[in-house]
Amino acid sequence: MDRILRINMGAEGGPKARVEPLGEYAGLGGRGMTSSIISREVPPLCHPLGSENKLVIAPGLLSGTGAAMSGRLSVGCKSPLTGGIKEANSGGQPAQVLGRLGYAAIVLEGSPGGQDLYKIVINKDGVRIEADNSLRMLPNYDLVNRMREQYGDRIACISIGPAGEMKMAAASVACTDPDLRPSRHAGRGGVGAVMGAKGVKVIVLDDTGFKARQPKDLEKFRDANKRFVEGLARHPVTGQALPAYGTNVLTNIINEAGAYPAFNFKGGQFEGASRISGETFAELETKRGAGPTHACHRGCVIRCSGIFNDRDGKFLSKQPEYETVWAHGGHCGIDDPDTIAMLDFLDDNYGLDTIETGVAIGVAMQGGIAKFGDARAAIDLVHEVGRGTPLGRVLGAGAAVAGKVFGVEKVPVVKGQALPAYDPRAVQGIGVTYATSPMGADHTAGYCIATNILKCGGFVDPLKPDGQVDLSRNLQIATAAIDATGMCLFIAFAVLDQPDTFQALLDLLNSFYGLELTADSVAALGKNILTMERDFNSRAGFTKEHDRLPRFFSTDSLSPHNITFMVKNEELDRVFEW
């Protein structure tokens, strides 16, 4: 992983690839790599869909090695949804394959002058860029099947669906899982629209002939990996709950905590929660001949994903994640697992962020476009997005645009990006992260649910403002660092609670690169990434007034706790003081 592949899509005579040494980007990976390149090379005032923006695709520091859980991919750009810097993170196979192919980043630059749609193939023979207009408007599953027919089943794909081609601000970048399903997505912030603006439909990766990346100290690396895997197996969340129920185990607990945003953030509990809980999905999946335990990439030992079959036992979608189940479920008043799984599949197939799409539909329901709870209408609306009808284009532009078009006052967005599945009034810590993350509202950026609700890494009362700024700051720093390693964020449950598992993670990095990183140097890495991102946003015109939740969270109280968001603005401005 000592090279950067730059592809100028706007070069004279057609797209041109060039391979460069890492240079000033040496030692960076994942979000550290994407945010460094974007903040140094992209003019902050450029149009996100213009030729000056870049799409950076980077495996993490440990991707492509034998380290467990190291298959996360970072996709960065200036976001067409927020107007700020973006790193969207995905599981699936591509990070491992890209790492083994030796690329620390693929950078798509410029804009093609014509209307051609391109396919990029990277394998042992090098890099090939071909126009292939027969792929136009193919949904992700059909596209990947076509690629499998042409290139065999040892490939991994990074692709966009019709939503990305139409440059929708809710468009995702899809990554294939080990079974070549395009079911893992860099979902947030419209990264798919930027790939569409570059005219790239799919990147096909094949690492046949390449070996796993070799550590500096193989023996120490193997020992560290063994301790790391043992620590993940020992922790009850990563060892038992996530494999058994997946992320959607959260539906019941967030609902019981009164923090489940139902009917577009009207109340904190949803009557239908138990019908769409992780427990219910797991039982249904097993009964229908699939199951709740599946790895999104080779080397994942947590296996939080699953497979959801329809009533006839045929594949319908992967097991929908908690955020998806909420956005398309309780947020819209829908409590039917089959409908939610269908919506999950449609989003993956059209190439849409499930959070942004689901929240936009709920906002449209609030605006009277359909009735809350109308499952048929929700499915029809996602098809409108996929077909690019005028109504579909409005929804595909995300929740903020939908709110404006449909005259809705309560629009749950920060920096233009839809809030995920936790009401910040009943989990005050996550409200701090939503408000202040350079990414816009993003639960993963500083997952205070862990400490506010799940009692991981200690406990801070979710219903009080005290301690939330410190909690969010520390988690945002730790997350930025983890996102640079290529590690799945879910390792954090074990790493937060078990000092020896955190040490095993440090030892993996140190033995691989011959470094002597400590907890302090990891924190310094996280701070450095956040500082670059905030600097980019500041140059793009963001001020502290953008680090705020929508007003209704401070004025309208949430049942059942009858509580508003109480962290003061001056406190929010202290999050990045370190």
Place this chain on the structure above:
Amino acid sequence: MKVTVKLFASLSRGRFAVGVFEGEATLTVRDILASLKIPEEEASIIFINGRHEDADAALGDGDTLAVFPPVGGG
């Protein structure tokens, strides 16, 4: 006094999802866990009426107790 008890994820296996307990006025979470043979270390997250509590907490008439094993997601 009457208390509604909800068990989630692995805790409901072989027990129940929602049940009603009747008992004396001094009932604590610990008493209920013991009667259900739930080891305290498995009752990682305890809510009474949606608020975090621990095993020492006393229950009142009409309360809802929800008990979760260690879980996470996101």
